[in-house]
């Protein structure tokens with residue numbers, strides 16, 4: 001392991017309490033070796049959202065995705081069981097399933113026609129008689145662990161990962177009373193940002209610090225002084241009482257209820273809730289200097305098309321404001337003028353949690369031996 005990576009990791013003190021803490025160093029946002037280590041030790045080891053349950057409701061329905069750089073397929077079997085596999089043919093490695101989503105009774109590889117059942121078993125291998133020692137029963141698609149929670153389907157590439165419930169920790173119980181199961185998916189929008197994925201997460205986790213400055217419309221419906229930040233396990237909940245305001249009509253009309261709820265689950269999934277409304281954000285690295293953020297919009301009343309459109313537009317405007325600042329931050333992180341920053345004790349506990357969890361995973365990923373040597 002190159003010592004530079006060890007040095008980079010050593011330059012962040014994950015034991016420092018919030019009052020003494022610095023952010024993770026700028027190098028972690030721009031260094032290719034850190035990005036690769038993240039892929040291996042964060043994205044390939046954690047539970048990652050790979051689909052919505054509504055996409056996999058019917059037997060035979062499937063979704064293909066990339067998980068930590070690996071092609072996977074998630075499918076609902078005829079026995080109703082949810083399964084996931086590496087989408088890699090055991091013959092010569094072609095992608096077996098080539099559509100993004102659909103319904104199938106069997107998966108047939110487009111290259112030489114090998115076919116697999118929805119349970120991954122090899123069903124057919126044309127012209128393969130006489131191949132010595134070929135173990136048909138051992139030549140099915142390689143399984144990936146998959147579980148569901150609320151409307152989400154999550155998978156992990158780590159065979160020894162703790163079950164999803166352990167990974168989610170207190171989050172599941174904290175969200176349960178909010179009844180998100182009553183909300184229905186309406187629309188997906190995907191954004192490409194010219195910033196490291198962690199810049200987007202940091203921005204999300206600054207405890208509303210940027211809201212009065214960057215999101216004037218949103219700020220008008222939140223009671224900023226009462227904005228609360230709670231951290232536990234691998235999640236952060238930011239919540240705020242809502243106030244009636246005539247300042248921004250579209251925001252006031254579409255962001256209602258007693259309280260705004262913003263949940264983040266380490267490392268890259270967010271759920272934002274108002275009355276009758278939820279959007280989820282999945283932040284995916286796309287190289288060291290860019291990321292993709294997938295927004296899924298859910299509503300309680302899917303028949304209120306006009307109002308829902310207005311609501312999505314409000315969400316998009318807030319995101320546009322975030323995108324511009326995140327891209328400016330990424331440019332700044334490349335500057336020789338910047339090394340690391342301090343954290344607001346009042347506001348930035350979520351960011352501190354994120355940085356500590358990340359540092360812990362990266363250090364574990366480098367290996368105990370390498371780290372202690």
Ligand code: FES
Pocket residue numbers: 089090091092093094109110111112113114
């Ligand atoms: S690679 Fe799939 S059948 Fe040959």
Ligand SMILES: [Fe+2]
Pocket residue numbers: 203204210214215318322
């Ligand atoms: Fe924001």
